[in-house]
Amino acid sequence: MEQGKINEDKFRRSAVSVEEAQAKVLAHVRPAESELVPILEAGHRVLASDVQAPHPFPHFRRSGMDGYAIHSLDTKGCHSGQPVQLEVIDEIPCGSLPSASVGWGTASRIMTGAKVPDEADAVIMLEMTEAIEQDGKRYILIKREVEPGKNITPAGFELAEGDLIMEKGRRVGPGEVSVLATFGIHQVPVARKPRVAVFSTGSELLAIDEPLQDGRIRNSNTYMLVHQIREAGGEPYMLEAIEDDLSVARQRVKEAFAEYDIVITTGGVSVGDYDIMAELVREQSLEMLFNKVMMRPGSVTTAAVKEGKLLFALSGNPGACFVGCELFVRPFIGAMLGSREPFLPKFQAVLGRTYAKVNNFTRFVRGSLAFEDGRLVAYPASLDESSVMITIKDSDVLIVIPPTNQGVQAGQLVDVLMLPGGSRG
Numbered sequence: 001m002e003q004g005k006i007n008e009d010k011f012r013r014s015a016v017s018v019e020e021a022q023a024k025v026l027a028h029v030r031p032a033e034s035e036l037v038p039i040l041e042a043g044h045r046v047l048a049s050d051v052q053a054p055h056p057f058p059h060f061r062r063s064g065m066d067g068y069a070i071h072s073l074d075t076k077g078c079h080s081g082q083p084v085q086l087e088v089i090d091e092i093p094c095g096s097l098p099s100a101s102v103g104w105g106t107a108s109r110i111m112t113g114a115k116v117p118d119e120a121d122a123v124i125m126l127e128m129t130e131a132i133e134q135d136g137k138r139y140i141l142i143k144r145e146v147e148p149g150k151n152i153t154p155a156g157f158e159l160a161e162g163d164l165i166m167e168k169g170r171r172v173g174p175g176e177v178s179v180l181a182t183f184g185i186h187q188v189p190v191a192r193k194p195r196v197a198v199f200s201t202g203s204e205l206l207a208i209d210e211p212l213q214d215g216r217i218r219n220s221n222t223y224m225l226v227h228q229i230r231e232a233g234g235e236p237y238m239l240e241a242i243e244d245d246l247s248v249a250r251q252r253v254k255e256a257f258a259e260y261d262i263v264i265t266t267g268g269v270s271v272g273d274y275d276i277m278a279e280l281v282r283e284q285s286l287e288m289l290f291n292k293v294m295m296r297p298g299s300v301t302t303a304a305v306k307e308g309k310l311l312f313a314l315s316g317n318p319g320a321c322f323v324g325c326e327l328f329v330r331p332f333i334g335a336m337l338g339s340r341e342p343f344l345p346k347f348q349a350v351l352g353r354t355y356a357k358v359n360n361f362t363r364f365v366r367g368s369l370a371f372e373d374g375r376l377v378a379y380p381a382s383l384d385e386s387s388v389m390i391t392i393k394d395s396d397v398l399i400v401i402p403p404t405n406q407g408v409q410a411g412q413l414v415d416v417l418m419l420p421g422g423s424r425g
């Protein structure tokens, strides 16, 4: 019998850099539509349009203190030996309008937040006055000069009408909600969350409510991904896990594409006999963007396109799955939402412990952050293998270790990518 070499195409992969892979993915972004949501549901959503101030804020001159609205000139030259006496002619609670005009020699009692009478040019704090009564009339004594403008917030102090307050692409947090509420914007225009299907592949996977069996493990990746997707601004849908069966995978990916904006799978992208996703992305029906990235973990991270929609076939190894999602899925979802900063924020920290592993790919090492002697220090996790699940929960950052044949010494500056939430709770 003739012997021949088996053609194993799947071994031949050309690796792209992380930046190249990100660019390939982002080239397929389709901007999300806009929808209106009630303000109480707008938190963490991304604004779909700019917000301009429909009126100045504050829109009236506001008292900053409980006290008296006065003419500052009335206090000119007064001191403790020669106080000035002003007649109290009105009382202005918050929310009410002045009912008398403040003439020379008079004062209106006023509360914090109330509208200052137009004629008054200063408010003196209650504590700096002495109230007296004479012939049934109320007066105050002032023993110190008051500057014009004192304790008055001018109209438009924070914003003028028409000011651009928040740009499209900004994520809505408590401060943004406060602005929206101030301007009566109770229905907020936000980007519609991309619907993201997630399913796992692997005949070894047990459902999380199944008892353990020898040689099998519970499916943890899809649960982790659901949370990562939600955190990135997507709407995750966890679909039924499948076994390592190529035809089932083909069918399930096809169905998921029909219904969802993005499809994510985990497992089966390496060179093993049952690595079905690696096979699937080579088929005609899909356009493969890459199946090897110059990174660790997650070198086998794979992405493909079908009719403009993205399939992220992430590794089954939990560490690689996590990093693949953060580096590729997160910015893709963020860019669909129109987010101004779709990537994990990057800054520098001092490496807390020597990282000795060598590699010709960039490593994204899970790490925890500390603030020591005025410096940010990043400590690599003790276990950071791609297959290790347990330290994902302890990571504040991904420490970027460039390709090296010597490792990186403690004390050197390294780039770190900030993970959302971090491990500090």
Ligand SMILES: Nc1nc2c(c(=O)[nH]1)N[C@H]1C(S)=C(S)[C@@H](COP(=O)(O)OP(=O)(O)OC[C@H]3O[C@@H](n4cnc5c(N)ncnc54)[C@H](O)[C@@H]3O)O[C@H]1N2
Residues within 6 Å of the ligand: 200, 201, 202, 204, 205, 217, 218, 219, 220, 221, 222, 266, 267, 268, 269, 270, 271, 272, 275, 297, 298, 299, 300, 314, 315, 316, 317, 318, 320, 386, 387
């Ligand atoms: N001969 C080679 N073997 C491997 C290579 C290689 O280059 N040559 N690459 C290794 C690297 S690097 C990685 S990463 C993994 C990638 O594996 P796959 O993406 O094909 O994933 P699986 O084979 O399906 O599973 C790997 C590992 O992860 C566990 N797993 C899978 N799914 C889940 C899940 N949903 N929840 C929790 N854990 C899961 C699975 O049981 C395996 O232990 O390949 C190396 N091999």
Ligand code: MOO
Residues within 6 Å of the ligand: 295, 296, 297, 298, 299, 300, 301, 315, 317, 319, 320, 386, 387
């Ligand atoms: O793809 Mo693997 O995670 O490089 O370790």
Ligand SMILES: [Mg+2]
Residues within 6 Å of the ligand: 267, 268, 269, 270, 271, 272, 274, 275, 316
């Ligand atoms: Mg495999």
